[in-house]
Amino acid sequence: MPDIYIPGVATPDVVQAMTPDMLLDYMGIRLDSEKADGKASNIMWKDPGTGESYALELRNSVLIYTKGKTLASPDATISMSKSEFADVLMGGKTIDEALASEDVTVEGNKGSVSALFGMLDDFPLMFNIVTP
Numbered sequence: 001m002p003d004i005y006i007p008g009v010a011t012p013d014v015v016q017a018m019t020p021d022m023l024l025d026y027m028g029i030r031l032d033s034e035k036a037d038g039k040a041s042n043i044m045w046k047d048p049g050t051g052e053s054y055a056l057e058l059r060n061s062v063l064i065y066t067k068g069k070t071l072a073s074p075d076a077t078i079s080m081s082k083s084e085f086a087d088v089l090m091g092g093k094t095i096d097e098a099l100a101s102e103d104v105t106v107e108g109n110k111g112s113v114s115a116l117f118g119m120l121d122d123f124p125l126m127f128n129i130v131t132p
Helices: 010-016 019-031 082-089 097-101 110-118
Strands: 043-048 053-059 063-067 076-079 104-107
Touching: 010 082, 019 053, 019 063, 019 082, 043 110, 053 097, 076 110, 097 110, 104 110
Parallel strands: 043 076
Antiparallel strands: 043 053, 053 063, 076 104
16 A cells, blocks of 8 residues: 555544544544453543533443533543544543643543543554455
8 A cells, every 4th residue: 555645534623523532432433452352331421511421431442431421430531522532532631631731621540541542543444345
Protein backbone atom coordinates (compact mmCIF):
# COMPACT_ATOMS: atom_id res chain seq x y z
CA MET A 1 0.00 0.00 0.00
CA PRO A 2 1.50 3.35 -0.94
CA ASP A 3 2.15 5.83 1.83
CA ILE A 4 0.14 8.82 0.64
CA TYR A 5 -1.18 11.88 2.38
CA ILE A 6 -4.90 11.85 3.01
CA PRO A 7 -6.44 15.05 4.28
CA GLY A 8 -8.30 14.72 7.56
CA VAL A 9 -11.90 13.66 7.24
CA ALA A 10 -12.75 14.70 10.77
CA THR A 11 -13.36 18.36 10.04
CA PRO A 12 -15.01 20.44 12.77
CA ASP A 13 -18.31 20.28 10.87
CA VAL A 14 -18.17 16.49 10.64
CA VAL A 15 -17.30 16.08 14.31
CA GLN A 16 -20.03 18.54 15.33
CA ALA A 17 -22.56 16.48 13.38
CA MET A 18 -21.51 13.25 15.10
CA THR A 19 -23.66 12.13 18.00
CA PRO A 20 -22.06 10.95 21.23
CA ASP A 21 -23.20 7.44 20.28
CA MET A 22 -21.23 7.68 17.03
CA LEU A 23 -18.12 8.85 18.88
CA LEU A 24 -18.41 5.97 21.35
CA ASP A 25 -18.93 3.49 18.48
CA TYR A 26 -15.71 4.85 16.95
CA MET A 27 -13.96 4.48 20.30
CA GLY A 28 -15.10 0.85 20.46
CA ILE A 29 -13.73 0.23 16.96
CA ARG A 30 -10.37 1.68 17.97
CA LEU A 31 -10.13 -0.45 21.13
CA ASP A 32 -7.20 -2.86 20.78
CA SER A 33 -8.53 -6.16 22.14
CA GLU A 34 -5.03 -7.40 22.96
CA LYS A 35 -4.31 -4.33 25.10
CA ALA A 36 -7.73 -4.69 26.75
CA ASP A 37 -7.38 -8.43 27.40
CA GLY A 38 -8.04 -9.22 31.04
CA LYS A 39 -8.82 -5.61 31.93
CA ALA A 40 -12.05 -4.24 33.38
CA SER A 41 -13.07 -0.63 33.86
CA ASN A 42 -16.21 1.36 34.65
CA ILE A 43 -16.19 5.04 33.74
CA MET A 44 -18.96 7.63 33.65
CA TRP A 45 -18.76 10.33 30.96
CA LYS A 46 -20.85 13.43 31.55
CA ASP A 47 -21.24 16.24 29.04
CA PRO A 48 -21.75 19.40 31.10
CA GLY A 49 -23.15 21.30 28.11
CA THR A 50 -26.03 18.91 27.44
CA GLY A 51 -26.39 17.13 30.78
CA GLU A 52 -26.16 13.76 29.00
CA SER A 53 -24.25 10.96 30.66
CA TYR A 54 -22.91 7.63 29.46
CA ALA A 55 -21.71 4.59 31.37
CA LEU A 56 -18.59 3.14 29.72
CA GLU A 57 -17.87 -0.44 30.69
CA LEU A 58 -14.80 -2.33 29.55
CA ARG A 59 -15.06 -6.09 29.94
CA ASN A 60 -14.09 -9.11 27.86
CA SER A 61 -11.98 -6.82 25.64
CA VAL A 62 -15.11 -4.95 24.53
CA LEU A 63 -16.26 -1.40 25.25
CA ILE A 64 -19.95 -1.21 26.10
CA TYR A 65 -21.68 2.12 26.56
CA THR A 66 -25.16 2.91 27.82
CA LYS A 67 -26.75 6.34 27.64
CA GLY A 68 -28.35 7.50 30.88
CA LYS A 69 -27.14 4.55 32.95
CA THR A 70 -25.59 5.38 36.31
CA LEU A 71 -22.83 3.11 37.54
CA ALA A 72 -23.03 2.29 41.25
CA SER A 73 -19.31 2.74 41.88
CA PRO A 74 -17.43 3.90 38.78
CA ASP A 75 -13.64 3.90 38.71
CA ALA A 76 -13.89 7.51 37.54
CA THR A 77 -16.39 10.10 36.38
CA ILE A 78 -15.10 12.39 33.64
CA SER A 79 -16.85 15.63 32.81
CA MET A 80 -15.96 16.91 29.35
CA SER A 81 -17.82 18.32 26.37
CA LYS A 82 -18.54 16.26 23.28
CA SER A 83 -16.19 18.44 21.25
CA GLU A 84 -13.37 17.94 23.76
CA PHE A 85 -14.05 14.19 23.79
CA ALA A 86 -14.01 14.13 19.98
CA ASP A 87 -10.79 16.12 19.90
CA VAL A 88 -9.08 13.41 21.96
CA LEU A 89 -10.58 10.57 19.91
CA MET A 90 -9.63 12.18 16.60
CA GLY A 91 -6.05 12.85 17.71
CA GLY A 92 -6.26 16.61 18.13
CA LYS A 93 -4.84 16.25 21.63
CA THR A 94 -3.90 13.47 24.01
CA ILE A 95 -6.05 12.42 26.94
CA ASP A 96 -3.34 13.71 29.29
CA GLU A 97 -3.49 17.14 27.63
CA ALA A 98 -7.28 17.13 27.98
CA LEU A 99 -7.10 16.06 31.64
CA ALA A 100 -4.68 18.91 32.34
CA SER A 101 -7.08 21.52 30.95
CA GLU A 102 -9.53 23.41 33.14
CA ASP A 103 -12.41 22.35 30.87
CA VAL A 104 -12.15 18.69 31.95
CA THR A 105 -12.68 17.35 35.46
CA VAL A 106 -12.29 13.84 36.82
CA GLU A 107 -13.68 12.47 40.04
CA GLY A 108 -12.01 9.24 41.07
CA ASN A 109 -9.08 7.51 39.42
CA LYS A 110 -7.62 9.59 36.56
CA GLY A 111 -5.35 6.66 35.78
CA SER A 112 -8.30 4.50 34.74
CA VAL A 113 -9.36 7.16 32.21
CA SER A 114 -5.82 7.42 30.82
CA ALA A 115 -5.56 3.61 30.74
CA LEU A 116 -8.77 3.27 28.70
CA PHE A 117 -7.65 5.83 26.13
CA GLY A 118 -4.22 4.16 26.12
CA MET A 119 -5.86 0.97 24.83
CA LEU A 120 -7.01 2.68 21.64
CA ASP A 121 -5.32 1.70 18.41
CA ASP A 122 -4.26 4.04 15.62
CA PHE A 123 -4.81 2.51 12.22
CA PRO A 124 -4.07 3.77 8.72
CA LEU A 125 -6.94 5.06 6.63
CA MET A 126 -5.55 3.29 3.59
CA PHE A 127 -5.20 -0.48 3.90
CA ASN A 128 -5.45 -3.54 1.69
CA ILE A 129 -8.96 -4.93 1.65
CA VAL A 130 -7.85 -8.01 -0.25
CA THR A 131 -4.30 -9.27 -0.11
CA PRO A 132 -2.73 -11.44 -2.79
